[in-house]
Amino acid sequence: MESNISDKTKWGLAAVSIPIMIWTIIPILWIVATSLKSDAALADPSKNMFGNFWPKSPSLDNYRLILTGGASELFNPALLNSIIICLVATFIAVLLATFCAYAISRLDFPGKRLILTTALAVSFFPVIAMVTPLFNLWRQIGLFDTKIGLIIPYLSLTVPLSIWTLSAFFQQIPWEMEQAAQVDGATSWQAFRKVIAPLAAPGVFTTAIIAFFTAWNDFVFAVNLTSSNNARTVPAALAFFTGASQFTQPTGAICAAAVIVTIPVVILVLLFQRRIVAGLTSGAVKG
Amino acid sequence: MSTAIDTGRSTAAGPKKAKLSDRARGERSLGWKLAGPAFLVMLFVTLYPIVYAIYLSLFNYRLTDPTGRRFVFLGNYVTALGDPLFWQAFVTTFIIVIVTLIFELILGMGIAMVMNKIVIPRRTLRTVVLIPYSIITVVSAFSWLYAAKFDTGFFNHWLNFFTFGAWDLNYDWFGGRWSSLLIICLSEIWKTTPFMSLLLLAGLAQVDSAQEEAAKVDGATWWQRLTKVILPNMKAALMVAVLFRTLDAVRIYDNPYVMTGGANKTLTLSMLVGTETIDRVEIGMGSALAVILFLIVLIIAFIFVKLFKVDLTGGRN
Numbered sequence: 001m002e003s004n005i006s007d008k009t010k011w012g013l014a015a016v017s018i019p020i021m022i023w024t025i026i027p028i029l030w031i032v033a034t035s036l037k038s039d040a041a042l043a044d045p046s047k048n049m050f051g052n053f054w055p056k057s058p059s060l061d062n063y064r065l066i067l068t069g070g071a072s073e074l075f076n077p078a079l080l081n082s083i084i085i086c087l088v089a090t091f092i093a094v095l096l097a098t099f100c101a102y103a104i105s106r107l108d109f110p111g112k113r114l115i116l117t118t119a120l121a122v123s124f125f126p127v128i129a130m131v132t133p134l135f136n137l138w139r140q141i142g143l144f145d146t147k148i149g150l151i152i153p154y155l156s157l158t159v160p161l162s163i164w165t166l167s168a169f170f171q172q173i174p175w176e177m178e179q180a181a182q183v184d185g186a187t188s189w190q191a192f193r194k195v196i197a198p199l200a201a202p203g204v205f206t207t208a209i210i211a212f213f214t215a216w217n218d219f220v221f222a223v224n225l226t227s228s229n230n231a232r233t234v235p236a237a238l239a240f241f242t243g244a245s246q247f248t249q250p251t252g253a254i255c256a257a258a259v260i261v262t263i264p265v266v267i268l269v270l271l272f273q274r275r276i277v278a279g280l281t282s283g284a285v286k287g
Numbered sequence: 288m289s290t291a292i293d294t295g296r297s298t299a300a301g302p303k304k305a306k307l308s309d310r311a312r313g314e315r316s317l318g319w320k321l322a323g324p325a326f327l328v329m330l331f332v333t334l335y336p337i338v339y340a341i342y343l344s345l346f347n348y349r350l351t352d353p354t355g356r357r358f359v360f361l362g363n364y365v366t367a368l369g370d371p372l373f374w375q376a377f378v379t380t381f382i383i384v385i386v387t388l389i390f391e392l393i394l395g396m397g398i399a400m401v402m403n404k405i406v407i408p409r410r411t412l413r414t415v416v417l418i419p420y421s422i423i424t425v426v427s428a429f430s431w432l433y434a435a436k437f438d439t440g441f442f443n444h445w446l447n448f449f450t451f452g453a454w455d456l457n458y459d460w461f462g463g464r465w466s467s468l469l470i471i472c473l474s475e476i477w478k479t480t481p482f483m484s485l486l487l488l489a490g491l492a493q494v495d496s497a498q499e500e501a502a503k504v505d506g507a508t509w510w511q512r513l514t515k516v517i518l519p520n521m522k523a524a525l526m527v528a529v530l531f532r533t534l535d536a537v538r539i540y541d542n543p544y545v546m547t548g549g550a551n552k553t554l555t556l557s558m559l560v561g562t563e564t565i566d567r568v569e570i571g572m573g574s575a576l577a578v579i580l581f582l583i584v585l586i587i588a589f590i591f592v593k594l595f596k597v598d599l600t601g602g603r604n
Contacts, residue, residue, distance in 0.1 A: 013405045020398055021415045027430040027477060028418060030441070034433055043438035051444030100325035108311070109318030115326050122333045124534040126584050128557040129577035130332075132564040133339040139350075156332040159325055217423050219541040220557070224565050235425040239545055251439055258426040269421040273414045280420075280482065281489040 028262070029053075035062050035255035042251055062256035071241065071253050077229040078237035079261070085147050085233060086215040089154035094208045097162030098200075104163075105170035116167070119160035130156065131224045138225060145227045153221045158211040165210055165279045169203025206275040209268060216265065234261050337581060344575035350568035363575035373576070375552055376559045382468060383555065384536040387475045391532060394476065395483030402484065403491045420481045428545035431474035435460040464552045471542045471553065479535070483528055490524020491517070530591045534584055556580050 034042070036058035041047035048055050066075040104112050130153055135144070143149035173196070181191040222236035232240070234257070241254045269276060307315075344363055348356040367373050398416060405412055419427065435442045437457050446454040460466045494517050502516045518525065540557040547553045549562070560580060564573030 009404070010406045013401055014407050016401050017405055017408065017412045020401065021412065023477070024415050024418055024481070027427065027434070028422070030434050031426065031430040034430075034439065045444060050441075051448055052439075052441045053444075096325035096328060099321040103318045103321035107314045107318040107321070109315040109322075111319070111322075115322055118326065118329055121588075122329050124531075124584060124588065125333050125337075126538040126557065126577075126580045128538060128540060128560045129340060129581045130336040132560060132570060132573040132577045133336040133343060135564055136343060136350075136570050137336075137339065152332060155328055159329050159332070163325055163329075213421060219423075219425050219544070220538075220561070223544070224561055235423050235541070238425050238429065251433055254429055255433070258423075258429055262422055262426055265421045265423075266418055269417050270414055273417055276417065277413070277485055281485050 028266075031255050031258050031262070035252060035259045036060070037062075037252055039252065062252035063260075065253050066257050066260070071250065071257075074229070074237055074241065075234075075253075075257050078232050078234045081147065081229075081231055082216065082233040082235075082261070085150050085154065085231070086212055088147075089151050089158050089215045090208055090212045092151075093155060093158035093162045093211050094166075094204060096159060097166050097207065098204060100163050101166035101170045104167045105173070106175055115163070119163045122156060123160040123164070125156065127153075127157070127218075127220045128224075131220060134221075134225060144225060145230050147231045149225055150221055150231055150233070153225065154215045154218065157214045157218060161214055162207050162211050165207045166203060169207065169279070170200065173199050173203075202275060203279075206272065206279045209272060209276060210279050213265065216261075337578070340574040340577045340581075342574075343570055344572075344578050346571045348569075348571040350570060356571075359571070363572050364579070367572065367575050367579060372554070373559065376554045376556045379468070379553060380537060380539065380555045380557075383472055383475065383539055384533060386468075386472050387479070387536055388529065388532055390472070390476050391480050391483045392529070394480045395487050395528070398480065398484040399487035399491055402488050416481045416484060418481075419478050422478065424478055424541040425545055427474050427478045428542045431470055431477070431542075432461075432546045435470045461547060461551070467547050467551050467553050471539075471546055474542050474546070475536070475539065479532065483532060486524060486528040486531065487521070490521035490528070493524065494520040526591065526595050530588070533587055533591075537584055537587065538580070556583070 030053065033054045037048070037055045038057075038059045038061055041055050041057070045052040047057070065071050100115065103109070104115065134149075134153060138144040138146075138149050143152075175196070177195050177199070178188075178191045181195045182188060186194065217235070218233070219235040219239070222233040223239060226232040226236060229237075238254055238257060241250050241257070345358060345360055346356055347359045347362065402409075402413060402416070434440045437443055437459055442460065443454060443456050443458050446458075447456050458466075460470050498520065499512055499516050502512045507515065538557050539555050540561070543549060543553050543555055544558060544561075549555075549558050554562075556576070557580065560573055560576045563569050563576055567573075
């Protein structure tokens with residue numbers, strides 16, 4: 001905005017940004033801290049620093065418990081389910097949405113607005129409203145508690161989002177360059193491969209990340225349309241850790257599992273921050 | 288890029304468009320061939336379930352008693368709307384929606400304004416703020432749950448420290464409705480404010496800085512510049528952000544499910560649909576509640592689009 005920003009404003013804003021960052025970081029630090037606490041330290045303030053926050057003697061026992069120990073039968077299949085289901089739902093969605101967004105941004109045909117409006121309407125559909133009919137239908141046709149039984153409803157999360165995000169990205173591509181390359185003697189395949197694909201790839205990739213996040217985050221379908229390790233994903237498995245033992249709450253194990261599923265996603269965000277921001281806001285402002 | 292005016296409502300070419308060139312006709316057919324599959328998938332995965340839900344909602348149908356299934360027409364709706372539990376869930380849901388929305392707007396706007404002008408540490412702030420967005424909601428819920436619990440948590444210890452011992456170390460946040468809702472709202476606000484601030488930041492970027500500068504020269508205070516120049520100029524982005532978040536918050540499920548399981552009158556509408564369907568296997572009643580929730584979302588969207596004239600697809604095609 002203002003290029004000649006005064007020193008006072010500059011340092012004032014830097015000072016304001018500190019509490020914002022602390023507020024953002026504390027819950028993450030907290031879950032890491034809890035995952036490093038031994039069972040004895042969980043509810044014993046004398047074994048922790050900073051007001052029961054950080055353990056005095058951090059231990060990796062909880063990680064051992066969920067990766068190789070007793071809770072691994074619950075966690076490892078869930079992690080695998082999450083990865084498979086979310087990747088498939090993302091792949092199908094991005095594939096379909098790439099064609100759709102290409103048509104919307106490049107071709108002239110009636111119904112473009114209808115498609116975009118539908119995508120928007122579907123993304124604000126109350127997901128729980130799909131659970132009841134799907135629960136009934138899936139039980140009848142044998143899709144209850146299967147991976148396909150989750151991939152299909154996940155498409156309702158990933159497809160509209162992908163269409164919306166990708167069509168915003170595609171509208172910024174200078175498509176004339178394709179013709180320019182052809183004029184210069186490139187075949188249409190060369191023009192696509194050498195000119196269009198490199199321009200479109202970042203948008204497709206970013207869309208895939210955002211779609212994957214959305215599927216990865218789902219809890220409503222995962223908790224209601226599964227009943228065993230067969231298809232249960234991580235968020236649902238975390239909720240069932242609690243029910244597994246009634247007397248000792250597996251607090252540390254849940255936190256360790258939470259950290260494991262959080263770290264890769266946070267790294268993705270840190271790496272592709274700029275693109276993700278562009279993708280997320282493309283739906284709201286003129287693309 | 289196409290600049291043709293697109294009325295868009297009808298999918299079939301009308302008779303007045305009969306004299307299209309071959310090229311235009313080819314483009315139309317290719318357009319639908321490419322866009323059609325995605326469109327059909329969207330319809331199949333949402334329209335079909337909701338139509339099926341409407342059908343199921345007309346029956347008194349319990350999975351444990353399949354032979355007892357009988358047609359009751361709107362009976363389930365009458366029962367649902369006459370049930371105090373429904374209205375309690377309704378009120379709980381909207382308390383959460385309104386409280387979180389207000390705080391997300393204020394915090395989101397504040398963060399957006401800082402992000403807009405900050406010089407140091409610009410990159411770091413933008414990255415850090417994105418972290419809560421990338422956290423699974425269930426993980427956020429567990430983090431806040433364990434933080435607030437009196438045995439494993441740190442809230443009581445910190446509050447006790449900052450009030451010089453006045454705060455009860457054994458205060459049970461999940462012992463009552465309002466304190467439970469407070470923690471649920473905190474987790475929700477923490478998780479979604481970054482998204483809000485990014486939407487608002489995109490809106491802020493569209494405000495003409497010359498206008499703001501002019502107001503400053505004319506002696507407008509900071510508050511006057513905010514309310515008279517900045518906010519009116521980003522009204523479109525603001526309304527879209529509010530609508531997005533409202534529709535998202537109405538379906539709140541993960542946070543209360545993990546933290547309270549609906550205890551102490553913290554059951555939300557989405558959770559009510561879930562318990563009715565999965566735990567009580569009342570498919571008919573569950574479907575009726577699902578349809579009611581769907582209608583609530585439709586009404587909210589309609590109010591925003593018609594009354595506040597929010598243009599959602601603005602700028603596209």
